[in-house]
Amino acid sequence: MVRLRARLRAESAPENRSWSWPQVSTLNRLVTEGPQSVSALATAEHVRPQSMAETVAGLKEQGFVSGRKDPADGRRVLYSATDTGRELVSRIPEERESWLEGAISTSLSATERRTIAAAVAIMERLAEQ
Incomplete structure (x- = not known):
């Protein structure tokens, strides 16, 4: 599963990307949770405030975030x-x-695709519990 996760990350990252996965994680948090300070982001992402300040500065430089008082x-x-x-x-x-x-x-073979479809149905059923 870890290898699949790594592959999915690689496949969803354009080669000419100028952002890092910590930046994307931070950006996703801002999209889903709304405006936050560097210290709140650092706490949520479990990093030092200095590290988060660098992450946010990179996002700001690339035009992915903006700041206001x-x-x-x-x-x-x-x-x-x-x-x-x-x-x-x-x-x-x-x-x-x-x-x-x-x-x-x-x-994947047709049999393997059917197996995955069955597994997805089972996982969806579990998610509804």
């Missing part, structure tokens, strides 16, 4: 995903799914 505390900056950042986050799952569908259809 916190209205409740003008000393703090809240970072939000830009439209470009949201587009990147939304594109990654599509690219992963596209690769996986292609790999399943070209690399």
